[in-house]
Amino acid sequence: MIHCRTFIVLFLIQFTVFPSMAQSEFSSHITYDSLITKARQRDKPMFFVVHQRSEQFSPYAGLTISKKTKDLLTEAFVSGVVRVAPEEVNHPISKTYHLRTPIYLFTDKDGYPILRYNKQIKQEDTLLKLIDSAKTIAAGETMGKLIKQYRKGFRSQSLLQKLLEQYQIFDQYTDEQVLSDYVSRLTVQELNNFETVAFLLRSGPAYDSQTYQLAYTNRNMVDSLYATLPLPIRNEINGRIQRQTFREALDKKSFALAQNLGNRMANTWQSHRLRGNIARSYYPMKYLQLCGDTISYRSYARNHYNNYFYRLDQDSLAKVDYANSQNMNISRRGFALDSVENLRFQNWLEKHRPRYVKTQVDNLNYGANQLLAFGKEDPEVLFDGIRWMHKSIALLPDRGQSHHILAKLLYQIGFYAEAEAAQQRAVELYKPQKHYYKRMQEILKQMQGRSWSGS
DSSP states (O other): OOOHHHHHHHHHHHHHHHHHHHHTGGGSBOOHHHHHHHHHHHTOOEEEEEEOSOTTOOTTTTOOOOHHHHHHHHHHOEEEEEEOOTTOTTSTTTTTBOOSSOEEEEEOTTSOEEEEEOSOOOSHHHHHHHHHHHHHHHTSOOHHHHHHHHHTTOOOHHHHHHHHHHHHHTTBOOOHHHHHHHHHTOOHHHHTOHHHHHHHHHTOOOTTSHHHHHHTSSHHHHHHHHHHSOHHHHHHHHHHHHHHHHHHHHHHTOHHHHHHHHHHHHHTTTTOHHHHHHHHHHHHHHHHHHTTOHHHHHHHHHHHHIIIIIISOHHHHHHHHHHHHTTOOOBTTBOOOOHHHHHHHHHHHHHHHHHHHHHHHHHHHHHHHHHHHHOTTOHHHHHHHHHHHHHHHHHOTTOHHHHHHHHHHHHHTTOHHHHHHHHHHHHHHTTTSHHHHHHHHHHHHHHHTTOOOOO
C-alpha cells in the first residue's frame, strides 16, 4: 500500500518533471529516423538543428527561452537536435545537404524543407520570428507539395523550374533526374539564352553530367556569363557544381570522378599552381576518407597535410595569394616583389595573417585527428600527428582542442605522463565551456587510471 505522502510526492514529480522534459524536447539530441517517425505519427511539421560537431555541442547555449515559447514549439512541431557523424555519408541528411555548419531547419512531416536558417539563434525573438515565418511559408507552395506533384507524374516546365529553384534556395543537392527532365523540355533557342544557361549552372550540374556538357556547348556564352555575373554569384555557381560532383562521386563510388574534380579545380587555378595542387590533392583524399579506405587514405592524408600545412610556410602561401590577387605573373621558378610592392604585401599580411594561422591550425588538428582514427596501430603514422600538433600548438598555444588531440596521440603510443600533461592543459583551456570541460575532465581521469578507450 502506498503511503499518502509518497503518493503526493510521486504525483508532484510527474506533474513537474514530465512537462519539463516535453518543453526541452527541442534542445535534446534525437536520431533523424526517430524524429521523422514522430512527425508522421503526430502529423506535425518538424523543427530541428542538424550538425556534425561533437555530442557535447549545444546549439542553444546561452539562449533563454520562456515557457510560453517552449509550449508553442511543443504544440506546433516535433523538435530535436540531430547529429550526423562526418563519416555517415549515406545518412539521408548527408545526401541532401552539405553540412559545413549547424543548420536550423523547419520541415514538413516528410522532411522537405520549409525554412532554413544558417546562423546561431541567440535571441528568443529571432526564434519566434522564424516560427511565424515557417507557418506562413507552409501555407503556400512548398518543396514537399511540388515533390508530390512530380511523383504523380507531372512534368510541366513551370513545375520543374520551381523545384530546381527550391534546391537552390535551400542549398540542397539537386536531383539530377529533375534537372534532366527540365533540360529535355528546353528548346534550342532557350539553350542559347543567357538567363537559361545561368539558371542551369546555378542548379549545380555535376561535371560528368549531360546537363553540364550541354550548358557548355556554347562556350562563348559561358565565358561571357562568368565575365558578367558578380563574383558572389560566380562563387555560388562553382561551389554548387563542385559539391554536386563530389556527392555524385560518393553515390557512384567513383574515385575517378573525385580525381577528375580535383584536376578540374586545379585547372581553375592556372595562375596559382600552389592552390591548384592543394585542390588536386584534397578531393581524392577526402573521397578515400569518406569511403573508409584506410590504407589509401592514410597515405594521401600524410602527404596532403604534411606538404601543405606542416612543411609549407603560410607566409609564403600568403605571398603567392597576394601576387595572384594583384594579377602578377607567377612563374614556376618563383617571383620577387619590388620594395614598394613588398611593403604593400607586408601591410596586407599583417591584416590577413590571423586567418592563415587559423586555417593552418585547423588543418593540422583535423589531419592529426584523422591519423589517430585511421592509423592508431602504426606508431610511425602517430608520430607524424604528434609533429603536426607540436607545430599547431606553437602557432596557437591557447587552443584546448590542440592539447587534447596531442594528449590522445601521446596516450596511444604509450607516453602516458606526457599525455596526462597535455590533457591537463586541455582541461584548463576548456574551463569556460561547461559541456566540453566536463568531458575533458572525464578523459583526464581515464588517462590517469589507464582506462581511456580512445573515444
